[in-house]
Amino acid sequence: MKVLIAGAGAVGRSIARELVDNSHDVTLIERKPEHIEPDSIPAAAWVAGDACELSLLEATRLETFDVVIAATGDDKVNVVLSLLAKTEFAVPRVVARVNDPRNEWLFDESWGVDVAVSTPRMLASLVEEAVAVGDLVRLLKFRSGDASLLELTLPDNTRWGGRPVRKLDLPRDAALVTILRGNRVIVPAPDEPLEGGDELLLVAVPEVEQEIRDLLLEG
Structure with a gap:
């Protein structure tokens, strides 16, 4: 998979290392000279410049990428890049980092964002998940x-x-979607028995969440 990451700070570099380790083709765009460290991830391609510059994206041939990850520390940059990636270059998948939760409402498909990742929201969800045995916790909202x-x-x-x-x-x-039981990840086959302590991962729309609670937790 061919992935472009905008922002080579700590977040962008961490994502790049993980993707490179999984044999993906990664390109990093960074405008700050002090953050350009090719030796830190030699397997990635490095591009110096502003990820919101149309000419730079054209030179990088953004239309050939499978995924764009807008991971800068500036929400304005992440939104603009997402919109350009989707509308000008038809990138199939756009993932954007949300730095300020107050801006989260902007990061939707109208701005070209397929998946918005808000670190504060994710941390709050993980805290809830850690303590909320016997309750339904929303981990991630899909943008599509x-x-x-x-x-x-x-x-x-x-x-x-x-x-x-x-x-x-x-x-x-x-x-x-799946059942987590200890260190096991279980595909939910029809005859698989459920056990107390099982973590169930589900995909659902908000209108049926209460029905799921009633079904799994009542009685």
């Missing part, structure tokens, strides 16, 4: 629609203990 990634940890005394996944009559517009 209203659906969210949800987590629910079944209580130890759940009535679903020992019952197979096929007995779960989830509402429409909801799906069980």
Whole structure:
């Protein structure tokens, strides 16, 4: 996969290293000379310049990339790059970093953003997930629609203990994606029995979240 990352600060470099380690083709764009350190990630291509400059994006041949990650520390830059990537270069997937949660409303498909990543929101979700056994926690909202990634940890005394996944009559517009049990990642086959302490990852729209709570936690 061919990935362009705007912003070679600590966040951008960390993402680049992870992607390079997984054999992806990575290009970093950075406008601050002090952040340009090719030796730190020699397998990546480095470009000096402003990621909002149309001429630079054209020279980089942005239309050939599969993913653009707007990871700078400036929300204005991230929004503008996302819009250019999607509307001018038809990049299939655009991921944008949200630095200030007050700006999160801007990071949607109207500005070319497929996935917005807000560090404060993610940290808050992870804190909730860590302490909220027996509740439904929204981990991530997908930008292409209203659906969210949800987590629910079944209580130890759940009535679903020992019952197979096929007995779960989830509402429409909801799906069980995977079951986390200890160190295991379990594909939810119909005959897989549920256990107390299972972490269920689901995708669902907001309108059915209460139905999911009632189904998995009541009784």
